[in-house]
Amino acid sequence: MIVAIVGGHGQVARHLTRLLVARGHQVRALVRNPDHVADVEGDGAEAVLCDLEDLGQDLDGALAGADAVVFAAGAGPGSGAARKHTVDRDGVTRTVTAAERAGVPRLVVVSAMGTDDPPDDDEVFSVYLRAKAEADRIALASDLQVTVVRPGGLTDDEGTGHITIGRHVPPGRIPRADVAAVVADVLADPGSIGHTVEVVGGPTPIVEAVAEIATLPGGRP
Numbered sequence: 557m558i559v560a561i562v563g564g565h566g567q568v569a570r571h572l573t574r575l576l577v578a579r580g581h582q583v584r585a586l587v588r589n590p591d592h593v594a595d596v597e598g599d600g601a602e603a604v605l606c607d608l609e610d611l612g613q614d615l616d617g618a619l620a621g622a623d624a625v626v627f628a629a630g631a632g633p634g635s636g637a638a639r640k641h642t643v644d645r646d647g648v649t650r651t652v653t654a655a656e657r658a659g660v661p662r663l664v665v666v667s668a669m670g671t672d673d674p675p676d677d678d679e680v681f682s683v684y685l686r687a688k689a690e691a692d693r694i695a696l697a698s699d700l701q702v703t704v705v706r707p708g709g710l711t712d713d714e715g716t717g718h719i720t721i722g723r724h725v726p727p728g729r730i731p732r733a734d735v736a737a738v739v740a741d742v743l744a745d746p747g748s749i750g751h752t753v754e755v756v757g758g759p760t761p762i763v764e765a766v767a768e769i770a771t772l773p774g775g776r777p
């Protein structure tokens with residue numbers, strides 16, 4: 557499988573690249589900073605320069621030929637409300653449109669817990685949650701085969717290989733390495749298509765937890 561990762565130099569993205577490459581897949585890491593090319597190539601990916609916020613750049617071309625795309629970009633904790641819109645929301649919209657035009661059938665979105673009922677105020681974190689919520693709705697309403705993965709608070713701890721997953725789970729934290737392992741398994745599991753899941757650290761082996769997604773309410777009709 558050829559997997560394009562939008563936000564390819566992100567922390568979850570780099571774990572994901574290494575996992576997918578180890579499983580024999582080809583990864584195309586979309587990065588915006590030329591200084592990041594060597595890192596993602598070192599992980600085993602092909603690097604493609606593409607800035608989501610530069611509408612003049614050829615996102616369709618960057619995705620063409622891929623079997624799946626993972627949206628793992630984010631404006632990041634230091635950014636203001638405007639970039640929550642241009643990256644976290646509009647970045648997904650652009651990715652959906654480009655994937656549809658390029659004929660890429662499958663999309664996994666790395667979203668966030670707290671997006672079911674985001675607060676209505678002007679705090680940047682609230683704007684972020686609303687941007688993620690809107691992005692998820694746009695992705696799920698598209699013609700693509702979409703899975704939305706909403707992790708709790710991300711940590712840099714070593715992956716445990718164990719999680720709790722569900723349409724709704726109690727708030728918690730999860731290592732980025734485990735989020736990447738969830739996304740890698742979701743990509744390989746058509747039963748997850750159409751589902752939105754929350755995921756935090758927990759007791760269930762990732763492979764078993766991901767297999768359960770198909771039994772949750774929702775999903776592709």
Ligand SMILES: NC(=O)c1ccc[n+]([C@@H]2O[C@H](COP(=O)([O-])OP(=O)(O)OC[C@H]3O[C@@H](n4cnc5c(N)ncnc54)[C@H](OP(=O)(O)O)[C@@H]3O)[C@@H](O)[C@H]2O)c1
Pocket residue numbers: 562563564565566567568569586587588589606607608609610628629630631632633643666667668669706707708709710711732
């Ligand atoms: N932090 C949390 O606790 C938390 C919780 C739940 C979900 N999430 C979400 O999980 C996802 C992955 O998190 P993470 O920690 O792996 O993120 P990260 O390390 O901050 O990576 C985000 C990536 O997005 C890229 N990016 C930003 N603007 C871009 C643009 N205009 N064009 C192309 N790429 C762009 C960044 O590139 P540069 O390196 O060039 O800036 C960066 O490599 C994010 O969507 C985040 O919102 C985070």
